[in-house]
Every structure is written in C-alpha cells, then in structure tokens.
Amino acid sequence: MAKTVAKIRKSAEQIRAQILKGKKPSMRFPLRSLSNVRYNVKKGFFEMLGKKKERTLTVGTVKTFAQTLRMMSLAKEIIERDDMATKREAYYISKNWGKAGFAEQAESDTIMDDVEAMFRVNREQLKFIPEEKGGDVAGRLLVFDTDSKGRTVKIDCTRFGSGAYSIPTEVENLEFESRAKFILAIETAGMFQRLLKYDYWNKAKCILISMGGVPTRACRRFIRRLCEKLNIPVYAFVDGDPYGYFNIYRTLKAGSGNAAHLNRFFCVPSARFLGVTPQDIVKYKLPTHPLKAVDIKRAKDAIKNDPFVKHHKDWQKAIKLMLDMGVRVEQQAFAKHGLDFVVNKYLPAKLRNPGRFLP
Amino acid sequence: MAKTVAKIRKSAEQIRAQILKGKKPSMRFPLRSLSNVRYNVKKGFFEMLGKKKERTLTVGTVKTFAQTLRMMSLAKEIIERDDMATKREAYYISKNWGKAGFAEQAESDTIMDDVEAMFRVNREQLKFIPEEKGGDVAGRLLVFDTDSKGRTVKIDCTRFGSGAYSIPTEVENLEFESRAKFILAIETAGMFQRLLKYDYWNKAKCILISMGGVPTRACRRFIRRLCEKLNIPVYAFVDGDPYGYFNIYRTLKAGSGNAAHLNRFFCVPSARFLGVTPQDIVKYKLPTHPLKAVDIKRAKDAIKNDPFVKHHKDWQKAIKLMLDMGVRVEQQAFAKHGLDFVVNKYLPAKLRNPGRFLP
Numbered sequence: 001m002a003k004t005v006a007k008i009r010k011s012a013e014q015i016r017a018q019i020l021k022g023k024k025p026s027m028r029f030p031l032r033s034l035s036n037v038r039y040n041v042k043k044g045f046f047e048m049l050g051k052k053k054e055r056t057l058t059v060g061t062v063k064t065f066a067q068t069l070r071m072m073s074l075a076k077e078i079i080e081r082d083d084m085a086t087k088r089e090a091y092y093i094s095k096n097w098g099k100a101g102f103a104e105q106a107e108s109d110t111i112m113d114d115v116e117a118m119f120r121v122n123r124e125q126l127k128f129i130p131e132e133k134g135g136d137v138a139g140r141l142l143v144f145d146t147d148s149k150g151r152t153v154k155i156d157c158t159r160f161g162s163g164a165y166s167i168p169t170e171v172e173n174l175e176f177e178s179r180a181k182f183i184l185a186i187e188t189a190g191m192f193q194r195l196l197k198y199d200y201w202n203k204a205k206c207i208l209i210s211m212g213g214v215p216t217r218a219c220r221r222f223i224r225r226l227c228e229k230l231n232i233p234v235y236a237f238v239d240g241d242p243y244g245y246f247n248i249y250r251t252l253k254a255g256s257g258n259a260a261h262l263n264r265f266f267c268v269p270s271a272r273f274l275g276v277t278p279q280d281i282v283k284y285k286l287p288t289h290p291l292k293a294v295d296i297k298r299a300k301d302a303i304k305n306d307p308f309v310k311h312h313k314d315w316q317k318a319i320k321l322m323l324d325m326g327v328r329v330e331q332q333a334f335a336k337h338g339l340d341f342v343v344n345k346y347l348p349a350k351l352r353n354p355g356r357f358l359p
Numbered sequence: 360m361a362k363t364v365a366k367i368r369k370s371a372e373q374i375r376a377q378i379l380k381g382k383k384p385s386m387r388f389p390l391r392s393l394s395n396v397r398y399n400v401k402k403g404f405f406e407m408l409g410k411k412k413e414r415t416l417t418v419g420t421v422k423t424f425a426q427t428l429r430m431m432s433l434a435k436e437i438i439e440r441d442d443m444a445t446k447r448e449a450y451y452i453s454k455n456w457g458k459a460g461f462a463e464q465a466e467s468d469t470i471m472d473d474v475e476a477m478f479r480v481n482r483e484q485l486k487f488i489p490e491e492k493g494g495d496v497a498g499r500l501l502v503f504d505t506d507s508k509g510r511t512v513k514i515d516c517t518r519f520g521s522g523a524y525s526i527p528t529e530v531e532n533l534e535f536e537s538r539a540k541f542i543l544a545i546e547t548a549g550m551f552q553r554l555l556k557y558d559y560w561n562k563a564k565c566i567l568i569s570m571g572g573v574p575t576r577a578c579r580r581f582i583r584r585l586c587e588k589l590n591i592p593v594y595a596f597v598d599g600d601p602y603g604y605f606n607i608y609r610t611l612k613a614g615s616g617n618a619a620h621l622n623r624f625f626c627v628p629s630a631r632f633l634g635v636t637p638q639d640i641v642k643y644k645l646p647t648h649p650l651k652a653v654d655i656k657r658a659k660d661a662i663k664n665d666p667f668v669k670h671h672k673d674w675q676k677a678i679k680l681m682l683d684m685g686v687r688v689e690q691q692a693f694a695k696h697g698l699d700f701v702v703n704k705y706l707p708a709k710l711r712n713p714g715r716f717l718p
Binding site for chain 1: 442443445446447448452455488491507508513518519522523527547549558569689693
C-alpha cells in the first residue's frame with residue numbers, strides 16, 4: 001500500500017513541478033482498448049501493448065484533468081486511512097468537488113479506470129472496491145482475515161453446514177491455508193448446493209467455489225490468489241454453451257479484452273476446463289436444448305476473432321462439434337441419471353484424466 | 360416433514376380410491392392469481408381467498424394429471440431420502456418419465472407451484488429448492504446447521520472479518536441464537552460492505568443482512584424465521600425509489616400478488632421502513648437523480664392498485680412527495696457527507712425514533 005501512495009505522490013509532484021516551471025502539465029495513460037491488446041500465450045492472458053494516450057492541461061481538458069487529480073487524491077486519502085470506497089460512493093464524494101464533481105457515475109468510473117491503468121495497479125489496491133459481491137466458498141480451506149479491531153479471524157470453510165463463506169468485495173489482504181487437492185469453480189448456485197448436499201468437497205478433498213454466472217472481479221482475484229498460494233489446480237465446471245465457454249471460462253482464465261490492464265491481476269491462467277463439453281453430451285446421453293441464434297453468433301465470432309480460441313485448436317474442435325450438433329447443455333442435466341450421478345459418476349470419471357481437460 | 364409425506368400419501372390414496380370405484384379422479388388446487396388475493400391488514404400480508412381450480416382426469420388433461428402425480432411422488436421420495444432437488448434438476452429428472460416428461464422448465468415449475476399450493480406448504484418443505492442463493496449475513500448471530508454427516512455446526516456471524524455468511528438456499532432446518540437488538544435488511548452489497556467496514560453491527564448490536572436487490576425466497580424466509588425466533592424488529596434500508604419501496608420492501612413485508620399462496624411463509628409483516636425516504640432527501644440535502652418514466656409509472660400504479668399502499672396513508676404521502684420532487688435517491692448518496700456519515704450520523708439519528716418509520 002505504501003508503494004501505491006508513493007506512486008501517487010511522485011506523479012502529483014511531477015505535475016506540480018511542471019506547473020512551477022510555467023509548463024503545461026500532462027499525464028500519460030495506457031490506451032484501454034482491444035487495439036492495445038495481445039494474447040500472451042506464455043503468460044496465459046490478454047496483455048496490454050504500449051500504446052498511450054496523453055492528457056495535457058488545456059481549456060478543453062481542465063475538468064477531466066482536475067477530476068483525475070481529485071481521484072488520485074481520494075485514493076491516497078482512503079489508502080492512508082485504511083478505508084475504502086465503493087465505485088458509487090466515490091461518485092457521490094465528488095459531489096463536494098464543486099465544478100469538478102461528476103455528473104454521472106459512468107464518468108467517475110472512467111476516470112477511476114484511467115488512474116488504475118496509469119499506476120498499473122488494480123482498483124482494489126487504490127481501495128476502490130466494486131459493488132457486487134464475490135462468490136461463495138465451501139470445503140477444505142482456512143481463510144485468515146482481519147476484523148475491524150485489527151484482530152486476525154480464522155474462517156474454516158468446512159464449518160458452514162449447508163451455507164457457505166461469502167467472499168468479500170476486497171480480497172487483497174486475505175491469507176490462506178489448505179490441504180485441498182484442487183479448486184472446483186462452479187457456474188451455478190444450484191450445482192454448488194448439490195455438491196454441498198452430497199458432501200463432495202469432503203469426498204474429493206477439494207475447495208468448491210460458486211461463481212454465480214460470470215465471476216466478479218473479487219471472485220476471480222480470490223481464485224487467482226488462492227491457486228498461487230496453494231499451488232493446486234483450478235478446474236472450471238460450467239454449462240456447455242458459448243456463454244459458459246467464453247463469458248465465464250475464458251474470462252476466468254485469460255481475462256477480457258476491454259479491461260486488459262487488469263488481466264494480469266485477475267486471470268487464472270492455470271485454470272482448465274472440466275466440463276460440460278460437447279463430447280459429454282454424446283458420452284452421457286444428456287438432455288439438451290437447441291442453440292439459440294445468439295449462441296451460434298457468439299460461437300462463430302469466437303472462432304473468428306477470439307485470440308484465445310484462435311490459439312487453441314482443441315477449443316476450435318469443441319466449438320465446431322457443438323455447432324454441428326446444434327445443441328447446448330446445462331450442468332444440471334446430469335440429474336436425468338439420478339441426483340447423485342454428477343457426484344458419484346461424472347466428476348470422478350473426469351478427474352481420473354485431468355490431462356484430457358480442454359485448455 | 361412426516362406431515363408433508365402424510366398429506367401426499369393421503370391425496371394419492373384418494374385418487375386411487377376414486378379409480379378403483381370406477382370414477383374419474385380429480386385434484387383441486389387454489390387459484391393462483393390476483394383475483395384470488397386480498398391484503399389481510401391484521402396478519403400483514405397478501406393472502407389467498409378460496410377460489411379453486413379442479414383438474415379431472417380426461418383425455419385432454421391426462422398428461423398434466425400424470426405429471427402432477429409424478430411431481431408429488433418425486434417430492435415424497437426426496438423428503439424420505441432427506442435429499443432435495445433444485446427446480447432445474449426436477450425438470451431434468453422428468454426426462455425419465457417417458458411421455459410425462461416436461462418439454463420446458465416453465466412447465467415443471469407450474470406443476471410444482473400447483474402441488475405447493477395444493478398442500479398449502481412451501482416448495483422448500485417439498486424439498487424443491489430455488490436456484491438462486493439467499494443473501495449475506497454478518498453480526499450478532501449464531502446459526503446452527505447440520506453438516507452432511509448429521510453433526511451440528513455452529514456458525515458465528517461475528518467471526519467473518521470482511522466476509523460474510525452466505526445463506527443457503529434451504530433454510531427450513533436452521534436454528535438461531537442471538538442477543539442482537541434488531542435486524543437491518545440492506546438492499547445493496549456496497550452498503551453492506553460499508554457497514555461491515557465501519558464495524559456497524561458491533562456498535563449498534565445488530566444483525567446485518569445484504570439482500571442484493573429483491574430478496575430471494577431463501578433470504579425472505581431466513582429473515583422471517585429469524586425475527587419470529589428472536590422476536591426483534593426488522594428494519595429495511597433500501598434505495599429511495601419505487602423499486603426499493605415496492606419491489607424490495609413491499610415484497611419483503613407483505614409478499615407479492617402472483618405467489619399469494621406463499622406469502623404466509625415468506626413475508627415479514629413486522630418489517631418497518633427505515634429509509635431512504637423522500638423526506639431524507641430534503642433533511643440531509645442528498646444528491647439525487649431524476650425519476651425515470653418507469654419510476655413514475657410504477658409509483659402511480661402503486662397508489663392506484665397496490666392494496667398495501669392503498670391501506671397505508673403514510674406511504675401514499677411519501678410517494679406523492681417523491682413524485683412532486685421528481686427525484687429518486689440511492690442509499691449510498693450519504694457518502695457525499697463523508698464515508699462515515701451513514702454509520703455515525705444517519706443510522707443513529709433514525710434509530711432514535713423507530714416509531715416514526717414508515718409502516
């Protein structure tokens with residue numbers, strides 16, 4: 001945290017020095033767009049190239065210039081106070097900045113993203129935290145957090161019964177301990193509840209994480225920190241449709257295109273795809289639904305434009321098989337073979353050969 | 360649970376007896392629509408009137424008749440096995456029912472609702488559980504749950520640091536212990552995180568519940584069971600807009616019109632409205648947003664058609680004030696006066712006079 005404050009201070013001092021010399025002050029930000037991104041296969045995520053935009057103080061930029069400085073100042077203040085602000089709170093705080101106040105939250109979010117990219121940190125390190133909650137956890141994991149009085153709290157994720165540990169929106173300072181063999185990242189709350197009910201984390205000696213759809217930043221960062229710390233594999237278990245493959249799994253593993261400056265913090269490059277694959281539909285005779293027009297479009301787009309899919313032949317094959325069959329499948333479709341099928345047959349069979357998981 | 364099984368068995372035996380006598384078997388369900396609902400002021404929720412629909416076995420009804428019996432049988436089976444099925448799993452299980460299989464989940468959901476209404480129980484008592492998760496809890500509360508081996512687990516909601524206890528989708532068997540003075544039900548995860556950060560539950564000796572928008576059935580049932588067991592007040596703290604007033608607060612307190620057979624289980628009639636009220640906007644000089652067309656429509660509809668609003672003059676006044684001012688307000692707007700304002704000023708000031716809360 002002291003490092004981030006030092007960066008903010010240095011940047012502010014440079015601007016001050018420019019002004020004192022009678023020069024027009026300016027700031028440089030990495031360009032945040034797809035044109036400034038490539039898929040780094042070795043690192044395993046979308047990363048930023050070197051393109052920058054410059055914001056120089058002029059009559060036209062005076063407001064955004066002032067807002068950027070104010071946002072930097074707010075970040076410095078909340079870091080030093082060991083406080084935090086949600087994105088929406090930051091917007092409301094700006095209502096006290098006189099003419100530098102934001103008219104809409106979209107404006108303050110953009111400036112926040114600029115500041116985040118400028119310092120090459122993530123928003124959470126600036127103590128700006130997202131609104132959405134993170135995801136649920138159960139299984140072989142101890143989380144160490146700090147309570148409001150500064151005391152360490154030990155959270156034992158085996159002790160929640162049918163409930164779960166809800167990941168906080170800010171996960172940077174959590175510590176972990178575990179003897180789990182792997183982490184299973186699950187798309188739906190329903191499947192998570194099923195695995196809890198059948199004591200799956202105990203049988204398979206693992207950690208279950210319910211992402212509840214596309215994982216939030218806090219959830220992705222939590223999984224990332226967890227797998228780095230514990231050095232165990234992460235397997236994704238999602239619906240067998242383009243939304244599950246790209247919006248959920250690809251985002252979890254390699255990040256997204258429009259927030260490339262963050263992927264290095266939030267992606268989980270070691271994640272592997274357990275299922276549900278198009279092959280599973282055939283092998284397990286699963287009930288399916290026809291692909292919708294939007295599914296077909298998304299799948300074709302991915303083959304053509306997604307740098308991740310373009311790199312991985314196995315994914316191209318899987319997607320083509322799905323398009324040929326014309327169907328999608330939900331992860332709860334295994335219930336057709338009995339409620340315990342997923343726990344007693346499907347997952348154990350899959351986990352005998354993690355080497356065959358899609359990349 | 361034995362009671363529910365007995366009801367199912369009795370109903371099945373009656374049908375069998377009718378068949379053996381050579382009569383056409385039939386089932387009777389309460390009509391699930393607004394025309395079969397009234398606002399019971401004394402009980403505090405929307406309740407069902409006596410209108411019924413009858414399903415007699417004929418050539419035209421043979422499929423739904425069979426599906427209803429199958430659904431009853433599935434409920435009996437999972438209750439007896441101490442298992443459960445999500446709504447989606449129930450749909451997939453039906454794929455083994457031959458011609459009685461459901462073509463879409465909407466069909467199985469409808470039959471499930473019929474069975475639920477027929478036995479006057481809630482779906483969770485039939486062991487059909489919703490997909491969505493329940494909400495987050497922190498503060499002065501001990502929850503007692505059972506793990507998969509049948510052992511009691513004690514969950515201490517003061518011990519989660521910046522995280523929280525995630526309410527399971529099935530809450531019927533939870534037990535509680537608490538010395539809290541009240542329950543604060545909060546709309547947004549952001550405000551929940553703010554109150555956690557500032558140790559609010561400790562200062563105010565309360566239980567915080569993050570509803571994350573419109574509370575799910577599990578969340579409503581959790582709050583309901585909690586306030587019955589602990590006999591302490593429930594205060595709602597939501598955005599000051601028609602969505603917060605009706606979709607969130609009114610649903611929490613009095614239930615909804617289209618699922619009136621459930622309201623007696625899920626509503627929290629003792630809930631009171633802490634804020635944010637239209638008066639708060641004036642009193643605290645809060646930053647606002649103009650009402651959208653949909654807000655205005657929703658507010659006018661409520662005054663005209665909502666039995667709850669029609670009964671409560673105070674709500675009519677509040678809504679008219681909001682319409683006159685033409686603005687809505689978010690609960691995080693207090694951040695304008697400093698991040699700690701909500702914790703150190705607004706909530707303590709409000710809680711000095713809970714008698715003045717909107718009903």
